[in-house]
Amino acid sequence: MAQPSTAPTPANAAARTTGQIWFDGRVVPSEQAVVSVLTHALHYGTSVFEGIRAYETDRGAAVFRLQEHSRRLIDSAKIIGMPSPYTATQIDDAIVETIRANGLSSCYIRPLLWYGSESLGVDPRKNSVHAMVATMPWGTYLGDDAVRKGARLMTSSWRRSPGDVMPTKAKAGGNYVNSVLARVEAGENGFDEALLLDKEGFVAEGSGENIFVVRDGVLYPIAHSVNLRGITRDTVMALARWMDVEVQPTMATRDELYTADEVFMVGTAAEVTPIASIDRRPIGDGAAGPFSLKMRETYLQAVSGKIPEFDSWLTYVDE
Numbered sequence: 001m002a003q004p005s006t007a008p009t010p011a012n013a014a015a016r017t018t019g020q021i022w023f024d025g026r027v028v029p030s031e032q033a034v035v036s037v038l039t040h041a042l043h044y045g046t047s048v049f050e051g052i053r054a055y056e057t058d059r060g061a062a063v064f065r066l067q068e069h070s071r072r073l074i075d076s077a078k079i080i081g082m083p084s085p086y087t088a089t090q091i092d093d094a095i096v097e098t099i100r101a102n103g104l105s106s107c108y109i110r111p112l113l114w115y116g117s118e119s120l121g122v123d124p125r126k127n128s129v130h131a132m133v134a135t136m137p138w139g140t141y142l143g144d145d146a147v148r149k150g151a152r153l154m155t156s157s158w159r160r161s162p163g164d165v166m167p168t169k170a171k172a173g174g175n176y177v178n179s180v181l182a183r184v185e186a187g188e189n190g191f192d193e194a195l196l197l198d199k200e201g202f203v204a205e206g207s208g209e210n211i212f213v214v215r216d217g218v219l220y221p222i223a224h225s226v227n228l229r230g231i232t233r234d235t236v237m238a239l240a241r242w243m244d245v246e247v248q249p250t251m252a253t254r255d256e257l258y259t260a261d262e263v264f265m266v267g268t269a270a271e272v273t274p275i276a277s278i279d280r281r282p283i284g285d286g287a288a289g290p291f292s293l294k295m296r297e298t299y300l301q302a303v304s305g306k307i308p309e310f311d312s313w314l315t316y317v318d319e
């Protein structure tokens, strides 16, 4: 039998989840993008990452809000005191190069910066800093059912880390143990996703999504100092204003979510996902709400270059 070609073609790149990976400045086959088991980041969570998507458009693949994501990656490194070997512009270029190498028309993009394996002492500063960009095909994050019928949320018994315990504005590997605990608890209890509160009981966010409430025609983006500054949250607020919907960022308690007309979650991975119930209480009439579905549709149009007003958010990979 013929060996599969290692040359990246759309067909074989889509069949594999990883394909070619940009690793410390070079594009290599994923088998060659390997690290030591003594990697500092593997032991202590000393990594920072991004989650980005590229969408299929009439002009080929386009990365959505690439510069904002690269900037946040560099900001996350700065927050944890990690010297980044690359500038945000170099990360932009690495991402475009990786998508081209894999020949993907749409994909999820995962850049990562991490401390290497020179020293296992807690102080990471003796370690080199490495970088990689991986791309992979990725459909709906919470499943097609969750999108169509609305996802079922559970208030987690794990609270969102306070900002004086963990740097919650950084998308850092170590921070994600908090998200993993909440997500696993929700899954084990038969729910689609977790809702995290802060120590006082105010709504923070999902394990990797920001939250919106709709009530009496007003859109309330949930605001909290511990939340990650979501790029999708910013996008949805801009789209709502463009749709002439009143937008009022606010803090909320869990019972205020129970009595909303609609609740939806947003994130690069989750895109716009309607919420059908929280803690088994139906939100509105317990289905995906009309505004949530309309916002999902508008979002998917904006990311795929179908709304000229928002074309500046797109970076076309082949141009």
Ligand SMILES: *Cc1c(COP(=O)(O)O)cnc(C)c1O
Pocket (backbone or CB within 6 Å): 051, 171, 205, 206, 207, 208, 209, 210, 227, 228, 229, 230, 231, 232, 233, 266, 267, 268, 269
């Ligand atoms: C990544 C992330 C989000 C969503 O951010 P986007 O920029 O919209 O992808 C929300 N909350 C947490 C904790 C995250 O890590």
